[in-house]
Amino acid sequence: MIKENAVDFWDKVMNLDRRWVYLSIAIVVIIPTVIPFQVPVATTPEVKKVFNFINRMEAGDYFYLGIDYDPSALAELDPMAYAILNHAFSKDLKVVVGCLSQFGVAMAETRLAELSEKYDKKSGIDYCFLGYRPYPAIVILTMGVDFRVTFPLDYYGVPLDSLPVMQGIKNLMNVKGVVDITAGNVADFWITYGNGRFGFPVALGVTGVMSADYYQYLQSGQIFGLISGIKGAAEYEELSGFETTGLASIPYQTLTHAIILIFIVMSNIGYFVTRGRKKR
């Protein structure tokens, strides 16, 4: 009797309506909203390298920040952009911001407007926003030669030659490195044409979905750092102290991963139990 009930239970588990899974996750996600708590975040070497790259630069040093994500990846990548820009502006670094993804423009503009006001930074003096150009490969190759070929004007229509911030640099070889925050194949273009063709240091901030594909480039030294998804963003926030939603998301992530693991374990047990019965 007990054995039959157990078999019925595992049959039900195997045929569970997916909406029960959604409901469980919804309940779990609400818990940290009602009862806030903190989870410690361990930092990884690949994120520390990006942090150290920004941290070791001196005031007035240049780096290129690529903001190449759209609103659908905002949850994972915007905390990275926020923390890195905060970190750079707080150290008085000169930032050249560009977009090789069309929707990155709105993301970059929002963050630049907010943080330039916070640190009293001026467009054209402390940073340069290049805007968007299509065909990433061509844009990277030409920026490796001269920014002005692809971007004769900045995003606000001001000639690059007239901007004080651009007086010291001609091309990407004159910046200390590139940090590209991307949700698409722009990362591949930076590895291939940026590091591969010109050899300048490249670090990436990518979505969780993409990250497993880019660790191989970290091992080969083609990128010097990698910030992966919301966990990577939380690590950068932990290191830099500039928080948005990265660290705040980790308690939600922890509980949701726990419930998903329970579902995976239960479905595997259910699979083996029901498979054994089918064989008999």
Add this chain to the structure above:
Amino acid sequence: MTTAEILWNTLAAILTLCVFSFLIKDNPLYKFTERLVAGVAAGYWTMLIYHTNFTDKVILTMQNRQLAYIIPILLGLAMWTRFSKNYSWISRYPIAFYIGISTGVSIPVYMYTSVFKQISATMVPFDLTYAGINNIIVVIAVLCALFYFFFSKEHTGTFGVISKIGIYTLMIGFGAGFGMTVMGRVALLVQRVIFLKDYFIALKNYFVA
């Protein structure tokens, strides 16, 4: 929050709930939101391209009599002949030009970054440190995974064992990808939940104040 911010955030909250309603089942509210996002994105992209690319690469160059730009402009216009039955052959010229340039530029660099650099990063010297042992595992795993895709010989005996290790290697890779995908998808949900929480708190404070 100002009244304008409250109104915009109310719209965002309603649209968020419309998208979540798909979890119960497909419905007109979800369809409306999906089409709204696609429409806004298409409109935004078109205007962005026009104002930040077409204006300074076509209009301004012609006004400044930069005649070299006539060539890419003509090639661009030739692409539109695809819509004509009689003149669609003209569009092959810009396509051939584009593919030719792309191939010439990309093949040597791709070979260098995606093949040679990756092979040399796999075949690194071995030693008896943790990193050295890790390198041995990487080489064995890569070779076994490659053997799995060798279909000219039946996967039995020693070859079958090697192939099986290859499958496990691939499964570990897919597992890592799956785990990171779950994290990514949960991050999207969490960001919306945090937005809704902040919105309701702001709404309450707005009406209480």
